[in-house]
Amino acid sequence: VRMHDFIQNLPKAELHVHLEGTLEPELSFALATRNGVKLAHDTPEALVAAYDFHDLPSFLAIYYKAMEVLVHEADFYEMTYAYLTKARSQNVLYCEMFFDPQAHTSRGVAFDTVIRGIRRAQLQAADELGIESQLVMCFLRDMSADSAMQTLLASLPYKSWIIGVGLDSDEKHNPPIKFAEVFARARTEGYKLTMHCDVNQLDTLVHIRQVLDVIGVDRIDHGINSLEDSAICAEIARRGLGLTICPVSNRFVVQNLTGDEIRRMLALGMKATVNSDDPAYFRAYLNENLAALVDDAGFTEAEIRQLLRNAFDVSWLPAPRREHYL
Ligand code: ADE
Numbered sequence: 001v002r003m004h005d006f007i008q009n010l011p012k013a014e015l016h017v018h019l020e021g022t023l024e025p026e027l028s029f030a031l032a033t034r035n036g037v038k039l040a041h042d043t044p045e046a047l048v049a050a051y052d053f054h055d056l057p058s059f060l061a062i063y064y065k066a067m068e069v070l071v072h073e074a075d076f077y078e079m080t081y082a083y084l085t086k087a088r089s090q091n092v093l094y095c096e097m098f099f100d101p102q103a104h105t106s107r108g109v110a111f112d113t114v115i116r117g118i119r120r121a122q123l124q125a126a127d128e129l130g131i132e133s134q135l136v137m138c139f140l141r142d143m144s145a146d147s148a149m150q151t152l153l154a155s156l157p158y159k160s161w162i163i164g165v166g167l168d169s170d171e172k173h174n175p176p177i178k179f180a181e182v183f184a185r186a187r188t189e190g191y192k193l194t195m196h197c198d199v200n201q202l203d204t205l206v207h208i209r210q211v212l213d214v215i216g217v218d219r220i221d222h223g224i225n226s227l228e229d230s231a232i233c234a235e236i237a238r239r240g241l242g243l244t245i246c247p248v249s250n251r252f253v254v255q256n257l258t259g260d261e262i263r264r265m266l267a268l269g270m271k272a273t274v275n276s277d278d279p280a281y282f283r284a285y286l287n288e289n290l291a292a293l294v295d296d297a298g299f300t301e302a303e304i305r306q307l308l309r310n311a312f313d314v315s316w317l318p319a320p321r322r323e324h325y326l
């Protein structure tokens, strides 16, 4: 209990959360009814009971199906405001949130509808709840580089609302270099760059090398397998690159909380952070991820403090705001 109070009370930042992964079953049902969309299950409880993930593809199939209830600006607003309310209740003061525009534009929902709803929630939450947030636009790596480039161009009128770009979805046979041109253009447009290097993927070390040497990322999402190569670890530490680790997500996707890996990263001077990834699906927000490390992997107060300091440290806040939190 004492450690759980300690976790609750610490000011926190979250850097790896997919907004569409915060869609709670109850809101899914409300939106399905409102929008006349048929869900595969009859109750929120039945929907949760069908959450059967054992790897990345089995998770993604359920995640993309469920987001079909998001149609109108108000839907994106409500989902985002609900997440920010929940995060603030856990004393999260700052977050960088991913969104997947292609998962919506490919269904006929306009980019403008998606981003306006999210933006309205961010402004209102900053004002009314005192939680600061920035938006990171992800490209779906199992779609074409051409589609990613179209999405990048569609985002340019909203550039001041987006701090960076990322790459998510199914990594198999979709290496970072597939998107080299898109990310080079994103950089020239002033976006920060990150990419998912999911745990235990095919060619994982090749992909991590590409994000370091070809893409030139400012951060790595997951990146657990970098520990298999001491030169890669040294380079990540030397560049001060943040790694956004998602313990409970890892427990679902690779059946391992990856506590040992997080510890090894800290010992090597790598800036590991803890995050929730898709909290509505993995049933764990940031506090529950930290509690899992304490309860199931024996993390100490000092280790938890270091992980949270790292998150503010590698955040994409402007320096004065970053220092305010540090
Ligand atoms: N999209 C949403 N969550 C994801 C994850 N954990 N990995 C890859 N793509 C995702």
Ligand code: ZN
Binding pocket: 016, 018, 168, 196, 221, 277
């Ligand atoms: Zn993710």
